[in-house]
Amino acid sequence: MSNQLEALGLHKAFGTIRAVDGVDLRVPAGQVVGFLGPNGAGKSTTMKLITGFLEPDAGSVRICGDDMLQAPLAAKRHIGYLPEGAPAYPDMTAQEYLSFLAEIRDLAGSVRKQALERVFDLVHLGGVAHQRIETLSKGFKRRVGVAAALLHDPPVLILDEPTDGLDPNQKHEVRNLIRELGAEKTIVLSTHILEEVEAVCGRAIIINRGKVVFDGTPAEMDAKAPATVASNRLDWVFRTLTTTELQTQEIPS
Amino acid sequence: MKAVSTIFRREFASYFNTPLAAVFLVIFLFLCGIFTFQLGGFFERGQADLRPFFNFHPWLYLFLVPAVAMRLWAEERRLGTIELLMTLPVTMRDLVLGKFLAAWAFLAVALAMTFPLWMTVAYLGDPDNGVIVTSYLGSLLMAGAFLAIGSALSALTKNQVIAFVLCVVACFGFLFSGFPVVLDFFRGWMPDFLAEAIASLSFLGHFEAMSKGVVDLRDVLYFTLVMGVFLYINALVLDWKKAA
Numbered sequence: 424m425s426n427q428l429e430a431l432g433l434h435k436a437f438g439t440i441r442a443v444d445g446v447d448l449r450v451p452a453g454q455v456v457g458f459l460g461p462n463g464a465g466k467s468t469t470m471k472l473i474t475g476f477l478e479p480d481a482g483s484v485r486i487c488g489d490d491m492l493q494a495p496l497a498a499k500r501h502i503g504y505l506p507e508g509a510p511a512y513p514d515m516t517a518q519e520y521l522s523f524l525a526e527i528r529d530l531a532g533s534v535r536k537q538a539l540e541r542v543f544d545l546v547h548l549g550g551v552a553h554q555r556i557e558t559l560s561k562g563f564k565r566r567v568g569v570a571a572a573l574l575h576d577p578p579v580l581i582l583d584e585p586t587d588g589l590d591p592n593q594k595h596e597v598r599n600l601i602r603e604l605g606a607e608k609t610i611v612l613s614t615h616i617l618e619e620v621e622a623v624c625g626r627a628i629i630i631n632r633g634k635v636v637f638d639g640t641p642a643e644m645d646a647k648a649p650a651t652v653a654s655n656r657l658d659w660v661f662r663t664l665t666t667t668e669l670q671t672q673e674i675p676s
Numbered sequence: 677m678k679a680v681s682t683i684f685r686r687e688f689a690s691y692f693n694t695p696l697a698a699v700f701l702v703i704f705l706f707l708c709g710i711f712t713f714q715l716g717g718f719f720e721r722g723q724a725d726l727r728p729f730f731n732f733h734p735w736l737y738l739f740l741v742p743a744v745a746m747r748l749w750a751e752e753r754r755l756g757t758i759e760l761l762m763t764l765p766v767t768m769r770d771l772v773l774g775k776f777l778a779a780w781a782f783l784a785v786a787l788a789m790t791f792p793l794w795m796t797v798a799y800l801g802d803p804d805n806g807v808i809v810t811s812y813l814g815s816l817l818m819a820g821a822f823l824a825i826g827s828a829l830s831a832l833t834k835n836q837v838i839a840f841v842l843c844v845v846a847c848f849g850f851l852f853s854g855f856p857v858v859l860d861f862f863r864g865w866m867p868d869f870l871a872e873a874i875a876s877l878s879f880l881g882h883f884e885a886m887s888k889g890v891v892d893l894r895d896v897l898y899f900t901l902v903m904g905v906f907l908y909i910n911a912l913v914l915d916w917k918k919a920a
Contacts, residue, residue, distance in 0.1 A: 476763050502763065510756030571760070
C-alpha cells in the first residue's frame with residue numbers, strides 16, 4: 424500500500440537545540456499512529472514540519488504524493504491539522520469560524536453547508552454553534568479545533584493532543600471518532616495518555632530528544648516490558664526508553 | 677485573490693466583533709474635533725478650508741495607527757492562530773495582503789466618518805473641494821504607509837505592547853526624517869547624499885504637498901512604495917520568525 428504521509432530524514436534545530444534529529448515517518452492510509460514522547464522531545468515540532476508550518480533544515484515531506492516544499496498549497500489541501508492547544512479566534516462564534524475555514528478551503532454553496540453540518544454532528548457542536556469561542560469550555564474549544572481539522576474531509580489528519588483537557592466522556596467520544604475515521608484515513612496523533620495508544624492506535628512511535636526510539640504496534644511495545652512488570656507496562660517501556668537514568672539502571676544487558 | 681477577500685472579510689469583521697472598533701472610532705473622531713477646533717483654530721481662521729483638520733493627521737496617526745497595527749500579527753502569534761493560518765492552503769502574500777487591507781479599510785472608515793467637518797465648511801463657506809479630496813487621499817495613503825510599517829513590526833513579536841512601542845518609534849522616524857531631530861542623528865557619520873535621501877523620506881513632506889491640493893505622482897508613488905516594501909518585509913519576517 425502506498426504511503427499517504429511520507430516524511431524522510433527530518434531535521435530541525437532551534438539555535439543549538441536539535442529539536443528533530445533525523446525522523447523518518449511513513450504512514451499508509453487506514454493507519455492511526457500514536458506519537459509519544461516526553462515534553463520537549465520534538466513531537467509538536469515534527470508535526471509542525473509535517474503540516475508545513477515550519478520548514479525542515481533537511482529532509483522532505485510528501486502528503487498524498489505532493490511535496491510540502493515544492494507544492495505547499497497542494498500538500499496542505501490534503502491535511503487536517505489540530506495545532507497544539509487548539510487555537511481559534513476567540514471573538515468568532517464556532518459557526519463563523521468554521522464557515523471562514525470552509526470558505527478559505529474553497530467549499531462553496533451547498534457543499535459548504537453539508538460540510539459544516541457534518542462536522543457539527545461529528546463532534547456534537549450543534550448546541551454552541553452561535554456562541555463565541557472565548558465563552559466555550561475547554562472541551563468545546565478542543566472540539567471546535569477537531570471540527571476545523573475535519574471540515575474538508577482530508578485524507579491525512581495530524582492531531583496534536585486531541586483529547587487534552589477533555590473529560591472522560593468526551594475523551595471516549597473523540598477516541599471513538601478517531602477509530603472510526605482511522606479506517607480509511609491516515610492519522611497521526613500525539614498524546615501523553617498511554618492507554619489511548621492501546622485504545623485507538625495501530626502503531627506507536629516514541630520519540631526522545633528528536634530521535635525515534637521505538638516504532639511498532641502497542642502489543643510489541645507491551646512485549647518490551649519484562650514479565651516482572653505487572654501493571655502499567657506501557658508506562659514502564661515509555662520511561663525506560665525516554666529516561667537515561669533508567670536505561671543504565673534497569674535494562675539488563 | 678479569493679483567499680485575500682476571505683481573509684479580508686474575517687479580519688474586517690473582527691474589528692467590529694470587539695469593542696476595538698467603537699473605542700477607536702470614538703477616540704479618533706474626538707481627537708480630530710479637538711485638534712481641528714481647539715488647537716487648529718478652525719473658526720478663528722475665518723477660512724473655508726480643512727487645513728487645520730488635515731495638519732494634525734500625521735500626529736494623530738503617529739499614535740492611533742500603531743494601536744491598530746500592533747495586534748495584526750502579534751495577536752495571531754499569541755493566540756497560536758498563526759499556525760492555523762499558515763497551514764491553510766493559502767500563500768503568505770494572500771495572508772499579509774488580506775490582513776493589511778482589512779486594517780487599512782478600517783482606518784478608511786474612521787477617516788470617512790469625519791465627513792461632517794467637510795459639510796461644516798461647505799455650509800459656512802465655499803471651500804476648494806479639490807483640495808479636500810486630495811487631502812483625504814493623501815491622508816489615507818499616509819495612514820496606509822504607517823500601517824504597513826506597523827504590520828511588519830507586529831510580525832516580530834507576540835507582545836502587543838512591544839509591537840506598539842516599536843511602531844511608534846519607527847513612525848516617528850519616518851515622520852520626522854526631514855527634521856533636525858532625526859537628521860542630526862545621521863548627519864555626522866553619513867555621506868551628505870545619504871542624509872539627504874533620508875530627509876526626502878519624510879512622510880510630512882509628501883503629505884504636505886498633497887494636502888495643498890497637488891497630486892504629484894511621485895508622492896502617491898512614494899507612499900505606495902513604502903507600503904509595498906514594508907509588506908514585503910512583513911512576509912519575510914513572518915517566514916523567518918515562524919516558530920517564535
